[in-house]
Amino acid sequence: MDHLKQLIRDVPDFPIPGIIFKDITTLLKEPEAFGEVIDRLADEFIDENVDVVVAIESRGFIFGAPLAYELGAGFVPVRKFGKLPAETVTKEYALEYGTSSLEIHVDAIESGQRVLVVDDLLATGGTARATAELVESLGGEIVAVAFVVELTFLSGREKLQGYRVVSLIQY
Numbered sequence: 001m002d003h004l005k006q007l008i009r010d011v012p013d014f015p016i017p018g019i020i021f022k023d024i025t026t027l028l029k030e031p032e033a034f035g036e037v038i039d040r041l042a043d044e045f046i047d048e049n050v051d052v053v054v055a056i057e058s059r060g061f062i063f064g065a066p067l068a069y070e071l072g073a074g075f076v077p078v079r080k081f082g083k084l085p086a087e088t089v090t091k092e093y094a095l096e097y098g099t100s101s102l103e104i105h106v107d108a109i110e111s112g113q114r115v116l117v118v119d120d121l122l123a124t125g126g127t128a129r130a131t132a133e134l135v136e137s138l139g140g141e142i143v144a145v146a147f148v149v150e151l152t153f154l155s156g157r158e159k160l161q162g163y164r165v166v167s168l169i170q171y
């Protein structure tokens with residue numbers, strides 16, 4: 001996976017001092033690498049009968065939408081507070097830098113649907129945990145929580161105990 005790792009750019013002190021931002025735009029612009037990331041994630045879940053891919057705003061959408069297409073699944077966006085137009089359920093959560101709220105449409109998931117949660121990066125795990133809880137509050141069953149990048153030194157997996165966690169590239 002080193003060839004993919006080399007395409008991810010470190011941006012020091014973004015968005016605040018002390019954070020090393022993992023910039024995936026340098027991977028996305030390479031067609032073979034972008035395709036490989038989607039194919040590898042799809043291979044992991046192709047036999048899991050995923051009904052819905054739930055992706056997290058905004059970089060999660062970039063990976064979640066093509067993955068949903070490859071899995072023959074639907075796509076559901078989880079967005080920051082105030083962005084979704086219809087009736088929502090909301091969850092507040094802690095970030096590596098700050099706090100925020102996430103929302104999902106109340107009718108986005110049917111009870112018993114098999115859901116794959118996708119985001120670009122696992123840091124402390126708060127964002128993915130909040131998303132999994134939103135999905136479960138609507139009756140969805142979490143198949144796994146999948147990431148392109150995992151910052152293992154932040155121990156985000158601990159916050160996701162009880163879920164299958166998959167990541168392609170680890171730091």
Ligand code: AMP
Pocket residue numbers: 019020021022023056057059094095096097119120121122123124125126127128156
């Ligand atoms: P967390 O809730 O701490 O796991 O944070 C994960 C979310 O914040 C993901 O949506 C990431 O895109 C973003 N994020 C957190 N830390 C970083 C980082 N060092 N580089 C890039 N994105 C990050």
